[in-house]
Amino acid sequence: MLDSTSRKPDTRERLLELAESAVLAKGFAATSIDELVAAASISKSGFFYHFKDKGELAEAMMQRYIAHDKAVLDDLFQRADELNDDPLHGLLVGLKLFAEMMANLPEVHPGCLAASFCYQDQLFNKKIRDMNAASVLGWRKRFRARFDAIVAKYPPKQPVDLEALSDMAASNVEGGLILGRMLKDVTILPRQILLYRDLVRLTFQPS
């Protein structure tokens, strides 16, 4: 029985964490197994005990990243919904919380592993690319459900491309991360999220 309080080193998890930050800095191909095992203080063969090859590392990284991403969003919107019954205000509160969370990240230059992978996708097998696509569709579905509820209560004055508006949640984060990295300015992402929030408000809130 695995005791969650027992702090055994968990080499595999450490390798994945090291790999993630290396890949976000240099890309997957330039991240060598040698550097990971050196940082984790194990031998190269130790790596191959945990992953049968480098492709399996990529798969595990993506799985871990997507699961974490989903957990954060689930938690965020659950908290927002507890504060509010109205679908529009619930989303606006959630987006505000999201912006605050992104403003308070401890990391210096955050990045999205899915974005990194999508600009190197020829390196990966179909399974990984499909995981990546599924995770974006997850964002789309999550936000679309909220917009459907909002539209029912607050019919917009003009026709709205609800699918694009749902996708913009993810798109806006990806874009904000890229600009934040390019300009080394961590305020860009949270401000982009607040701007998306403005768009949602202007689109649905009766004036």
Add this chain to the structure above:
Amino acid sequence: MLDSTSRKPDTRERLLELAESAVLAKGFAATSIDELVAAASISKSGFFYHFKDKGELAEAMMQRYIAHDKAVLDDLFQRADELNDDPLHGLLVGLKLFAEMMANLPEVHPGCLAASFCYQDQLFNKKIRDMNAASVLGWRKRFRARFDAIVAKYPPKQPVDLEALSDMAASNVEGGLILGRMLKDVTILPRQILLYRDLVRLTFQPS
């Protein structure tokens, strides 16, 4: 004297073009000089006649990409401005033209080299990273100037983060490209641009 109509092979340009599409598919580190020279039908040493090392290739790629990017935008907004005197309508027309242009790209999965580089930026020297940052600041400045003119004529009802709104032009394109690649759906980018256009309209247009 170089005659622009003389169609000499221009090996260097061909190498840059081949490198760009390879890098957008696999990343810079996984793009080998061997594959480029094979595709260009020259020998490996021929490559080193044009570029002193791989880093100089990266530099030339970025330079070329940014110059092209700037030229496209200059042309686009010049055309939009010829159709219109009003700053708000000029921008709205420009964004519509932009969306149409992006909807009619011949490429299957377009991508942004600057985004690719920024997710591998540890591979590159400061000069390249600075070029990349300068190009984003170029977008910011371009759109900021337009928003300043718009605000003077159409004061917004509520306070607006004009810098973030300017950055969103680039951010929105980056995000749209990423989602388009992940889902292999070329309609995503133009629809995101139209949504940004909606935000601009809703923010400034008197109701």
Add this chain to the structure above:
DNA sequence: TGTACATCAGTGAACGCGCGTTCACTGATGTAC
């Protein structure tokens, strides 16, 4: 409680291949006089 065996989490040495880079050289074209 003691013993036999299985599993876990690795080690250490070796491998071949592909990568970026160098170097001496070359044939075609351009320029000076």
Add this chain to the structure above:
DNA sequence: TGTACATCAGTGAACGCGCGTTCACTGATGTAC
């Protein structure tokens, strides 16, 4: 107009290093009886 030289746009062979991967092996812990 002919000749000497320089530049352009490469070629071909060789280099050493780092990479991902394999393989036989090991000491510590867990489980069955």
